Amino acid sequence: MKKSETPLPDLLSDLKGFLDEKADFYNNHDFIENDPVRIPHRFSLKQDIEIAGFLTATISWGNRKSIIHDAEKMMRFLEDSPFDFIRNVSLKELKILENKSIHRTFNGEDFTEFILNLKRIYSENESLEQLFLVHRNEENFYHSLERFRSAFLGSKQHRSHKHVSSTYKNSSAKRLMMFLRWMVRKDKKGVDFGIWENIDQRLLSVPLDVHTGNISRKLGLIQRKQNDWKTVLEMDSVLRVYDAEDPSKYDFALFGLGVSGDF
Template sequence: MEAHVRKLLDEKYHFFNHPRFIEHDPIQIPHLFSRKQDIEIMGFWVAILAWGQRKTIISKASELINFMDGSPYDFILNHHPSDLKRFESFKHRTFNSTDALYFIRFFQQHYQGNESLETAFSFRYNAEEKTVEQAINRFYQYFFNDEFAPKRTEKHVASPDKKSACKRINMFLRWMVRNDQAGVDFGIWNNIKTHQLVCPLDVHALRTAESLQLIQPGPTNWKKALELTENLRELDPEDPVKYDFALYGMGIEEKTIWK
């Protein structure tokens, strides 16, 4: 990798991996909470909703919090069936009330038997697996292992088996797993290791990575996400995904006010 690319990525990583990033990003939603389960629930939900304008994503996630009376984990475990009617009006792009109600059903069933959402990703965990590829595939199967799972909801939860780049899931895993004390990522999970994470690949990161010749031009899919992550391992084998801050940040830098 060219020396100037290394220098640029390191500089931008340190610039964007800063608490000021939170104010303008959907990650601010889980940062509203201190309880682990609240962070997990809203972190996962806002990550899945993360397409379109950031302002709209944040607004819609705030709407969900209001529907759950400001306490997602307590609502998930203790709501009454009549409380679910308020979700009938929810819609964000193609994600609608049917999807929202199934998310609640999944969360309730999971947390009734588990302390953390991490176990949904780390069951049958293999520390020798190079990446989270199979962890995400297993999570997808677990998430939809319900006779009442709506077919339409499947399009909102990606998996490598479906050839998706899994940008939203990879972003959520970065939030939960990375722990560098910078104050942006939470680092509240322990089983999945930082070196196993795969870089979230959205249009901003893709454009930047191609311009820096970190990846060859091509479709945005799981293979491309792995290609990018493998090249970033040259910079940091233990934490390649930290450069997501740099790639995403440079991709949107011209549109931001926080420089």
């Protein structure tokens, strides 16, 4: 322990040990096979990983098998070369997506708009990372995610806007936080990519959804009943004490315990 650190009370220390053990247990290569993160793992080019990861994260609600199935459907449409496809696609080629079902309420019209937005973004930026940068005086992604939302969606009003969460409306932004974890977090376990160099993983939060929220309440990590941004901050206040350098690693513990039924 560093001299500047304050020892945790025994109960909190025991909980930290339990969560550290579970995070290590679930955070391994076997996790990839049944998780949506398997989709971007099909690629090696940075921009392919970003696009596949972002689109997969966008539809990541509901049954994981269904998410993976529908994300694979999107990759097939992108000819399994997302960056090249998006850079060169024409409006005429996208007409086929009209009236198509992609994933639940995310339909062909939404997918078309996302493709066009990505085409515009990559014409101006080498990487999506530039749109998520955190300013020096910011301690989390509250403002960063809203800046991304504005830049990605642009000024045009479209039904697809509902698929990009707004922290300014108190959303937990679970899917965007999951995408950030994939792109930013660096370790040697092989699940997360860690391909973004200009965002500090210390600023990451656990993607808050039904599984992580319910398990966190059972463990006493959070008290709020809603899965919203205020609860993300409440969880941060504990998990950043447990591991200030890598707080989002606890996503593996909380999510793993939730979906496995081990808790």
